[in-house]
Each structure stands twice: as structure tokens, then as C-alpha cells.
Amino acid sequence: MNRGRRWLRSDVGLAAFLALVAAAVVAGIAVEPEDVPVNLVFLPLVIGILFLSNRLLRWFATYIMFALSCAALLQETYQVRVVVALCVMYGLCLLVIGLSLRRDHVGVGPLRGQSMLVDLRDRILAQGEIPELPEEWLVESALSSAGGSPFAGDFVVATASDRGRRIELVVVDVSGKGEAAGTRALQLSGAMGGLVAALPPDRFFPAANDYLLQRAWEEGFATAVHVSVDLCTGTFELRSAGHPPAVQREAGSGRWKPLRPDGPVLGIVEDADFACYRGRLAPGDSLLLYTDGMVEEPRRDIDLGIDHMMGEAESLLRGSWDGLARRLVAAVGSPDDDRALLVVHRRP
Template sequence: MRTGEPLPSTGDILAALATGLWHWDTATELVTVDAEAARLLGLPARPTTLTEAQARARLHPDDWNEITGVVPLAVAEGTLAEVRIRIIDEQGHVLRVVRSRSKPSYDRERHAYELIGTLQEVTEPAPGTSSARSAVTGDWRRSREAFLLDAGRALAEARSTEEVLRVAAGLSMPGFSPDGLAVFGVEGERLTIIGHHGYAPGDDGPFTHMPLSTNYPAAEVVRTGRAVYLSSPGDYRDRYPAAWPLAEQFGRRSWAFLPLTAGGHTMGAWMAAFSYPVAFTPDERAVLTTVARMLAQALSRASAAETQRELTEGLQRSMLPSLIAGIPGMNVAARYIPTGGGLQVGGDWYDMIPLPGGATGRSTDGGRFALVIGDVQGHDVRAAGLMGQLRIALRAYAAEGHRPDAVLSRASRFLHGITHDEELAQLRFATCLYAEADPATGRLEVARAGHPDPVVRMADGTVMTRPTAGGPPLGVDPDADYPTTRFTLEPGETMMLCTDGLIETGGHDMESGWRRVRAILEEHAVSDADRERGLEELADALVQGVHGPSSHHTTGPLTDRREDDIAVLLLYRGEEPEREETARTRVRSTLLSVAQDEPERIAEARQYLRELLHDWVSPDQVDSAVLLVSELITNVLVHTDADALLLAEIFGQSGARRLRVQVTDTGADLPHKRRPGELASSGRGLMLIELLADAWGVEPQGKGKSIWFELYEQDGEGGEGGGAAAVEWGLSDEL
């Protein structure tokens, strides 16, 4: 070109440099190219306008995805969009590789991008060369895609902030990896450091609680929501002279500060520092930006989960009571395990309520207490709310001094009153068991509302379900009655109260689940030597046997998902010195009452006695004992107006034991032996006792009388034929 001649046009200059021009408007979905750009795309060398689909057909599919990812990033950061693109022919073969550089803009009114850029052919770098690290195509691309997939999966699985930071610290980016990381959060108008990696403890001191107005890269990122890339110490020093002395001491050479944005809100910043220079090409920026987005989402999820856990633990602590300590002669342990879903609270609960003392006339001291366990239908927030209301109501009724039956009757009316106006699909009921305990005597008074019976582990390891009278679940019938069952927890015995979640889980029904729980109770003895720890270990063993390791009710909830809530209460009565020699040899005993209006409980008494004698050597003697108990209790209900109280005790060692059964009533008339005719329907009770028992007798008492009999353990061949006698007399197992 001669001096003074006019400059050639821009198009001529670009053509001389083998560089084409193109224009893309996403609103019109049209791409306009000049002759050189058309040639590079494998089209005739003349200006033309293509649709997006036509232009996309000339590009490798992976590279089209690269373009659509880089353009929004360039707009957000105010930088050029630079990518390498493989041009393909109709058969999909790569013709050439071109570099595209453009300055994109975004029209908010049209919700569209507009790009004007250049295309220039480049030579694909050989694999393994240094330049291959920053190329979009080739091995680096495949490594980056694999890295992002792995990083996304790992961050998605992180459940806590600590775990998210640990995953972020372990990320190894393809071709370039930072050796210093820091995650900044925001509290008010100040930066906080959530966590860091690659720095010594205490290095974060100058950066903690830094005002957002500070001329520091992370503060600027939070203020503006735009990333900051510093490729050299000089860039850092020139742009942030006040903050440079704080960063200089760590010896890094390049820094990237990216916004952590979730839900359109910048929640903090992520710093990646490098000990070597990094140019931060568009490809590298795309990787860092993608990681920052995934990191922000993971931190947001973790923060929400931690907030929910704090809410759950606080809600549990407010709903679950503290157990009364220092009960003379007794120990209590409890566990509550939620389902593992949602707020991890549900309808199961337990409570321990101190009761009024002698002022009620029902006890001589103030040591009595009540144990309550229940299950409100459902596992949602509504169930948890009803549970809280019901628990408060039960405490109020108990504090007024009502008996167990009255407490449950009032609670049933209360629950019915707050739920009966709801839609039919929302009606709720609750099962419940309420037990008053007197530590001085071990006497228990139990009322039950549709709840599983208590279970007693005796001193010798025998485990039995303790039949108790009951009524319908609370809230079903506001006028329902809840009869009371009285029995004594003997020294060395443990009573378990639980919700059905402990039994009916893992595919088990009540029968198979009970066998599993029973085996756990049999294996774990509680001794007076260390009964508090022993009871706690038994509670842990019960929940671990169903769901694996668990925590005490005062700690955080379990994270694994469960089929149903679990509530467990354990009550242990310590052993006491016995005054009589015979008492010291007693290994098993039980006490059971049968009221005049509960004849159906005679069948329960028979079944309970069979369980008490589950390891008795002679089956015929067991049949004889069951027959005699049925006869004695029936005699009380038929011939008196009193209730029957059954006491069964076993003394001695296995193979040479003695069974003593005593039935007491308040009737004044003593029984007499009769001689019934052949067709008589009654009058054979004492004859049966005399025939089947090894010893028997009648003892008048101050008010009433007791009839007792004893059986001495024999082998299976030496029985008295009690089973045959039962058949002969035609007595069945159902009254």
C-alpha cells in the first residue's frame, strides 16, 4: 500500500487474514455470514443467511452445546465468548477446526441474545502438548465433561456444609487445579469464611467479618454478583492495592473469585487460588463457573437441611420429656426414634409424670409417678401437633389426681372434641397406655386404649406379654370406658412399653415382630450391680435390633428412613432383701385381677399362666394348673359379688420347682366340698383341686379368703393326668 492511499475496507482486511464475519440474532433465529465465513463453514464462498438449524447442521453437536453455554457466561461476566468449533460435512466428517470470537449482548425486552463475531481456521494441537490444556476440543473436553459429572454427583450427595466443603477441597479440575480454596458467606453487611482448604489455621483471621464495602475481590463479587479473575500478582496489586498485602504472603500467582448464587440471590463467594499463572480462558472460566453454581446449590441444600435438623431437634426436645431421676428402687429408660422423613417428628410419644402424693388419699407418700406411651395416627406435622396437645391434656388430668381410667376417659373426650369437626378424611385417633407406679410396693395400675399390652421380663429371663384390660383408641368414642388392671412389678423385673413401630417393621407382623423383640429382651439382663447402665443398654439393643445403631432421645434424630416411629419405655424394679427363706428361692411370680364384669379375662388368665409355665417339665401339670386356675376364678365370679385376685409364684431350681397359685376374693363364705350327682353341673371344684394338686388349702383373711394350691415339678411321665382330667371334665379354653 502506498502512502496516502485510502485504507482498505474491514472486509478486505479480514479476507486477507482468512477471517470471516458472522451475525446471530436468537430472536429471529437467523445467522448471517460473509463469503469467508461461509467458506469456513463448508458452504459456497458468498454472503448468505442461514437459519439456526442450517448453521447448527454445520457444527459438531458437542460444540453447539459449548456455544450455548459460553454465550450466557460471557454476557454475565462482560467478556468475549471464545470457543473452538469443529466444522463437519453432510456425512459428519470433520472438515476443519475454527476459532469463534464474539461480543454477545442480551436484549431484556426481546429476551434474546445478539452476537457479532469472527471465524478463523486454526490447527488442532497435538495430544499431550501444553496448548492442549486450554483447547475446547480433544481430550481436554472429554476430561472436563467427566470431571463435571463426577463433581456434580459428589456435591449432590453431600448432606452438610462440612461435607460440601470436603468435596470441594478434593476436586481435581482437568488441566488446572487450585491449591487454595475459600468459601465466603455473608452475615449482615460483612463477609464470613464458611471454610477453607490449603491454608493454615488462623490464616483466615484478616478476612473474617470484613465489611462488604472493602475493596477486596470477594466483597466485590458479593456486591455485584460478577466474577473476578486475576491472572497475575500484578493484576491483583493494581486492582486491589489495599487488599494485596493480605494476599501476597500466601505466594499464589492467580486467583478466581466467583459468585455463589442460588435462587437469584448471591449468598457468598468462592475463591480458587493457583500457585502458577492461569490465563482463565473462556473454557477455564466455564469450568469454574459451573463448579461455582453446583457448589452454591449444594451449600444451599446443606444449609436448608441443617436448619431443618436444628428445627427437628428443638421440636423433639420440646415434645419429649426428661425422665425423673432418683426413683427409690426403680429405674426408667426411654427412646424415641422418628421415621426419618420430613420433620422427623410424628405421632408417637412417651411421658413420665410425677403424681400428687398423700393429699389424694391414694398413697402414703409422694413418690408415685405415671408412665404414658401412645401413638397418634399419622406421621405428619398434624399428627405431631395433636400429639403435643394430647400429651399436655394427659399431664393436666394426671396432675388433678384422677385414676388411670378417668385420665384416659377425659383424654378420649378431649381428642374427640378437637377432631370430630374435621373432614372425614382428616379424623384422627390415638392409641395410649397409661400406667401408675408406686415405687414403694411395685404396684402398677394400668389403663389401655387400643395400645399393645405391656411386656414383663422376669428376674430369671422369662419374657411374657402382660394381659391388661382395655378400651378403644382415644378419640373414637367420647363415652368409652377404660378399665384398670392392677399387678405388681416384682424385684428384678423389667416392664417394657412400646409403640407398634418397634414390632411391626421390616416386613414383620405382630407375631413375628414380637418373637424378634422377645429374643432381645431375653438376651439382655439388667442387674442391680449397674442397673442404670444395664437398662440403657437394653433400650439401645431394642432399637438397634430393629433399625441398626441409634441415639438417645436427647440427641439428634437418625438420618436413615424408617417405616414407622418408635417409642420405648423401660421400667426396672431393683431387687430387695427378702425376709423369708422361701421368698429367696422365688424365681418367677405374677399378679392378675379379674373383675366381676370381665369374665372374658379368665381366658387371658389361663393363657398367661401357660406362658408363666413355658419351661415347666410336665405338660400335663401345666394343663392341670390352667384347669384349676380357671375353676377357682370362675368360682369367685359365680358365687360371690367380689373380684378375683390371682397370684402365681414359682420357687426353686429347674426340674425341682414348686408352683403356688392363690386366688383371693373378699367374699365371707368359705368353700365346702360337695358330692354332686352324676348329672350335676357344678360342685366339683374342690374335688378337682384335691385330685390334681399336690397340696391345697383355704385361708380365711381379715376380709375375704384365699384358696391356694401347689404343684411340684415332675418329668413328663410322672404327671397326675391333669390334661386327661381337663378333657374328662369337658372344660374348654374359652369360658
């Protein structure tokens, strides 16, 4: 029984089952041509388009054309609507064959391809999952893509290092936005996740820069900001690669200050140097790391956008630090651009 179910779930088993359904429809037309509509022959093809691989789909579409021909020959009268339906179904079968030939380089059906993309998207999001932290630390991230697409060029990488003593956090903005940048973000997020976990903080950006140069993408650059935080002392190292400045809030004064370590965009210059800003998060202090979609708008200076974001953050803090990343992404930035925000807060 289990072997039969596995066979039915396979491409060959499903194609054979659908072929039998089409044959049964043709047989029904032969017995009752007036009661069985000819367009029922097309139903198995619709199911095949969704579930069959390209390798089988073209042959199955050819079989459906043969079944349509048999159904046409069995018609007692050729009404206009029947002729039109047959012509449309023939055309769709030819279209399916043509599309399956074009999708040969993918090698999977539409639903399987979609599930693969969803899995890859989930892997991007998994890179940004915050590891378990001591109670005094709050780290949150939020992402929003241009136009509400599930794929974006902005992503977050988070990982613990030094046996849980440190946390490595990276916010990346790949060139482009939305789905156009999503494929590059898929590949780059996996690479950066491995590099930041394996290398010391001062070697991460040079290695990521070399990786992008080797890819030689047509739009192969990215901006990023990386912070390595010691969870015991609160000291941190911050490096930027052509990215908008991180901002730190000092609990004692309640002021926000931009942190601007120098560094070129990733993927442009060989043997690039990335300056390091060293600081400390005292109890109550916070850091915001974000992408340019949070602060850039047409015809507005980026510094004004940063001031606006800091003002909104201060206003939202009247509630709680919990959920600040999600609330701030919803309140600030352009919906026509990808946005990513990472909040690092040391509880008092």
C-alpha cells in the first residue's frame, strides 16, 4: 500500500493517473457526447501544470492534444462554442510545451519551484534570528520589503561567538530593491552568515569584500554595518562599509549620536580598509543599526532623515523598548524601498 502511494506521488505515477483521467473523459464523450463537455479533457492538464516536472509536462501536454483530437472526432455536431474551446485548448497546450522548454534550466514544476524559493527566503530570515541572550540584553530586528514583496535586498545576520560571550550583528543592504535584489541577497546572506561566525571581527569585512569581488555580479556591491558586542562588559566594535551611520543613545543624557567609522562599499575596491569605532553600552544605552530605506527619501538630505528617525524612536520609547524595531520600521522610511532595522539595548 505504501509503495503504491509513493508511486502515485511520483511524477510518473501522477502523469499516468492524469492520463487515465483524460482517457476516461474521452470514453465518456464517446458514450454520451452531448452530456460530457469536451473541455473536461483540459482538467488533467491544469493539474499537471501545477505538479508535474518540466521533463514530463511537455509529453503530457502532447498527450492532452491527442486526447482533444479524439474528443473532437467524437463530437456529433460542431457548434461554434465547441470549436472555439478546442482552438483555445490547443493553443494553451502549445504554450505549455513552449514554457516547459524554456524552464528546462530550472528542472522543477511551478509549485516545487515556489516552495524552494520560500525555503530560501526562510533561510534568509533564519540568519537574522537572535540567539538566546542574557536577561540584561534586548536585541530585536525588523524587515520590510519594497511593495510588500516577500523577497528583499536588505537582511540581518546574527550569531553568537566566543562561547556565547559575544554577539555578532550585521545589517546588509544589497544593491537594488525588492525581488530584483532578492536573489543576490539569498546567496550573500548564506556567505555572510558563515564568515561572521568563523572569522574575528576585524577580518569579516575584508573577507566579505573579497567574496563579492569574486562573484563579479553586474550589480555586485552592498553596504553593511557590523557590530560585535561583548555581553559581559558592554564594549563593542563597530565597522561600516559605505553604510548609513549607526546611532547610539546614551541613557544618562538621553541624547542620540551618530557613529561614523569609515569604510568603502563592499564589492568595489580590492584590499579595502575598514575603520573601527570602539565604544561601550552602559546599562540603559542602545544602538540602532538600519538601512538607507529608513532615512532616505527623494529630495531630502540623509541627515534630516536620520534626525527624523531618532525623533520617532524617542517618541516611541515612551512606551517600551520591547517591539521598538517593528514599530519604528512601520513609522519611518519609504514603503517604496527595502527597510531593515536592528535594535540593541542593554537593560538598566
